Amino acid sequence: MSARTPLLGLVLAGGGSERMKRDKATLLYEGKSQLDRAVELLARHVDRVFVSVRASQIGDAARARYPLIVDSVAGRGPIVGIRSAFAAHPGNAWLVVACDLPFLSDRALSQLLAERDPASSATAYISVHDELPEPLCAIWEPKAAAQIDALLAAGKDCPRKFLMNHAARLLEPQDLRALDNVNTPEEYVRASAGPTTTHAMQLKIQYFALMREQSGRSEETVETLASTPADLYAELKARYGFTLPREQLKVAVNSEFAPWSRPLAAGDAVVFIPPVAGG
Amino acid sequence: MRFRFTDLRIDTAAARGELLDPGAGGYASFEGWVRDFNEGREVTRLEYEAFQELALKEGERILAEAAARFPIKHALCIHRVGRLSLSDMAVWVGVSSTHRGEAFDACRFIIDEVKHRVPIWKKEHYRNGDSGWVNCERCAAAPEHRHDRATAHDHDAA
Numbered sequence: 001m002s003a004r005t006p007l008l009g010l011v012l013a014g015g016g017s018e019r020m021k022r023d024k025a026t027l028l029y030e031g032k033s034q035l036d037r038a039v040e041l042l043a044r045h046v047d048r049v050f051v052s053v054r055a056s057q058i059g060d061a062a063r064a065r066y067p068l069i070v071d072s073v074a075g076r077g078p079i080v081g082i083r084s085a086f087a088a089h090p091g092n093a094w095l096v097v098a099c100d101l102p103f104l105s106d107r108a109l110s111q112l113l114a115e116r117d118p119a120s121s122a123t124a125y126i127s128v129h130d131e132l133p134e135p136l137c138a139i140w141e142p143k144a145a146a147q148i149d150a151l152l153a154a155g156k157d158c159p160r161k162f163l164m165n166h167a168a169r170l171l172e173p174q175d176l177r178a179l180d181n182v183n184t185p186e187e188y189v190r191a192s193a194g195p196t197t198t199h200a201m202q203l204k205i206q207y208f209a210l211m212r213e214q215s216g217r218s219e220e221t222v223e224t225l226a227s228t229p230a231d232l233y234a235e236l237k238a239r240y241g242f243t244l245p246r247e248q249l250k251v252a253v254n255s256e257f258a259p260w261s262r263p264l265a266a267g268d269a270v271v272f273i274p275p276v277a278g279g
Numbered sequence: 280m281r282f283r284f285t286d287l288r289i290d291t292a293a294a295r296g297e298l299l300d301p302g303a304g305g306y307a308s309f310e311g312w313v314r315d316f317n318e319g320r321e322v323t324r325l326e327y328e329a330f331q332e333l334a335l336k337e338g339e340r341i342l343a344e345a346a347a348r349f350p351i352k353h354a355l356c357i358h359r360v361g362r363l364s365l366s367d368m369a370v371w372v373g374v375s376s377t378h379r380g381e382a383f384d385a386c387r388f389i390i391d392e393v394k395h396r397v398p399i400w401k402k403e404h405y406r407n408g409d410s411g412w413v414n415c416e417r418c419a420a421a422p423e424h425r426h427d428r429a430t431a432h433d434h435d436a437a
Contacts, residue, residue, distance in 0.1 A: 255333050276394075277412070279399075
């Protein structure tokens with residue numbers, strides 16, 4: 001394996017915050033802005049941290065405290081922020097995080113660093129929600145720069161598709177909640193309420209058929225931090241080694257079919273439904 | 280409109296009786312039986328398991344959809360749970376209607392929807408001593424496709 005290229009930190013703070021209707025970088029969690037938290041977190045893992053901004057944000061007070069990297073073109077999303085970082089400091093790799101990940105943890109960054117593959121274009125997590133790659137908490141290697149140029153030249157700018165189509169090392173996160181982002185005022189209220197409302201809650205799980213056999217039980221009460229059935233399945237899949245990927249299941253909450261993203265409340269009864277075979 | 284489970288032999292005469300209606304000029308029924316062969320394997324017996332609370336709701340929804348779609352008088356579906364032997368009846372569907380056409384159509388609609396939507400699972404026991412949950416064991420290979428794809432791009436092993 002080749003010697004590791006030096007790694008710099010990049011906090012993406014150039015987003016439009018359209019759904020939040022206010023600047024996500026300045027949202028406070030435990031009295032500290034998301035941007036400050038993200039910079040401090042990164043600084044514990046890399047030597048230098050930069051903040052990615054749009055040209056119109058250069059004078060913004062919250063951002064101007066940090067070394068900035070300005071997007072080379074406007075309106076093409078976070079991939080341009082990453083590309084601009086490669087252009088500003090060629091030859092370095094980048095530990096990139098979005099500034100709207102209030103649950104991002106040292107544990108999540110440590111796992112990325114420990115399992116980094118410098119020979120690939122990037123090292124990233126698989127989302128626990130949809131099992132697709134998460135580009136905005138990832139290590140981007142220098143070879144990705146030219147690949148991003150090709151992507152942009154082809155009129156595309158989705159970083160997620162980039163990771164799906166290029167040689168990326170993809171990891172299952174140990175910290176299941178680290179990459180939950182916060183996009184709406186409602187999500188902010190919930191997330192910023194902190195540990196008092198995000199503490200573990202009890203859910204009742206019933207298991208049928210293959211799920212019953214693989215978990216070794218018909219029902220149980222679990223204490224969990226999972227806030228949706230998707231999170232809960234990821235947690236229990238890791239615990240019991242369920243063989244079925246979530247895409248092949250449905251889920252019921254309180255005896256009715258429910259979307260995987262439905263917020264769970266204490267006391268909810270959850271049933272994972274493997275492919276059915278009546279008749 | 281009624282959908283229900285039983286762990287006893289399905290009494291088709293009694294079930295048929297529930298569909299009688301002076302305005303009905305026709306009746307069609309479907310019986311699903313336990314067969315000794317499936318997907319190339321010799322089957323010796325079956326087990327059915329259901330998430331009954333939701334299955335009853337979904338079954339009733341299917342019967343209501345059938346009634347909305349076809350001009351029928353009555354419809355009933357009874358599904359077995361528990362252990363079944365070869366040739367046992369696993370499911371029974373019956374429909375009565377003014378004319379025969381809609382009875383056949385509704386019967387077909389109901390069994391097709393039940394098979395795909397109602398949370399019922401079937402475990403097959405095979406001649407060689409193996410067993411497996413139908414539609415679950417083989418498709419469990421699918422995540423491997425996904426991981427294969429990821430590791431095919433993964434240079435760690437190189």
